[in-house]
Amino acid sequence: MNADPVEDYLAELTSSLHGPARAKAAMLREVRDGLVDAVEAQTRFGVPPDQAARRAVRDFGTADEIAPSFQRELTIAQTRRTARAAAVTVPVLVVCQLLVHVAAGDPDWRLGALAAHLAAVATASGLLAVTALLATGPLTRLLPTPHRLPSVVAWTASAAAVGMALAAVVLGVTSALSTDWPLTGFAGVLAIAAHGVVAASARDCRECARAGER
Known part of the structure; x- marks a missing residue:
């Protein structure tokens, strides 16, 4: 045939x-x-x-001729998706932080440090989302999208996902030692869910960024 x-x-x-x-x-x-x-x-x-x-x-x-322009468009789309994923996790991390604060009523310095860690990751995720969405949205009418932005978003989101995973591990250990283990355990489940959402999108964003740089 x-x-x-x-x-x-x-x-x-x-x-x-x-x-x-x-x-x-x-x-x-x-x-x-x-x-x-x-x-x-x-x-x-x-x-x-x-x-x-x-x-x-x-x-x-030829495919080699048109693929780069198509890939740039797809990379921007994935960058925005990763930024939105990071934005969605901010409320989840804030809830985790509040739950940890409630559990740290004694107070426990370890839980206090964990709450600060969650606040830092939430802040980083929020700033990442706002910056990336602006740079790939309204600002494109005035300025070109920075060439390295997809890589920056991908690796920043990866770092945030690692932070969420560490928080989930610490929350799991803490829940076994805390009298308020239902709160810390629930916060750990939320942190794991947030990690899964951001980590998957960050991985796809890294792949797109590498493809766009070839």
């Missing part, structure tokens, strides 16, 4: 792009629709379908 030039082209482009699944699927769907329209336009003039498909692909540009 003869290979379909359009499908081969889309497969090559798919393998070279990294980013949010929905945004990537929409992008590839637009490419497919454009190529199909080009093929149909040529076949109406009597060009054989296989030849028309090869011409459409050639005129569109």
Whole structure:
């Protein structure tokens, strides 16, 4: 069976792009629709379908030529997604901090230090989210998006995720020793959930940033 030039082209482009699944699927769907329209336009003039498909692909540009611009768009989309994930975790971390404060009524310096750690991670996540969303949103009308921003967002989010994981471990240990173990245990579960959300998005953002720098 003869290979379909359009499908081969889309497969090559798919393998070279990294980013949010929905945004990537929409992008590839637009490419497919454009190529199909080009093929149909040529076949109406009597060009054989296989030849028309090869011409459409050639005129569109090679995957190596167009992938960088597509990847930049996907990287920005993933950067915004990671920033939003960080923003969502701020309230969760604030709740964890309040629960720890309640549990530290004796007071316990270890819980106090943990509360300060949670506050620092929440602040970092909030600043990350606001800065990234502004830099990839309204400010793009005035200034270009900084080239290194996706990497900065990815690694800052990774650091925040590590901070959440450490907090979850400490909360787990503390809950076994604290008289208010339901509060610290619940805070630990929240910290684990926040870690999972941010860590997954940060990993995807790092992959997009590396792809965009190639």
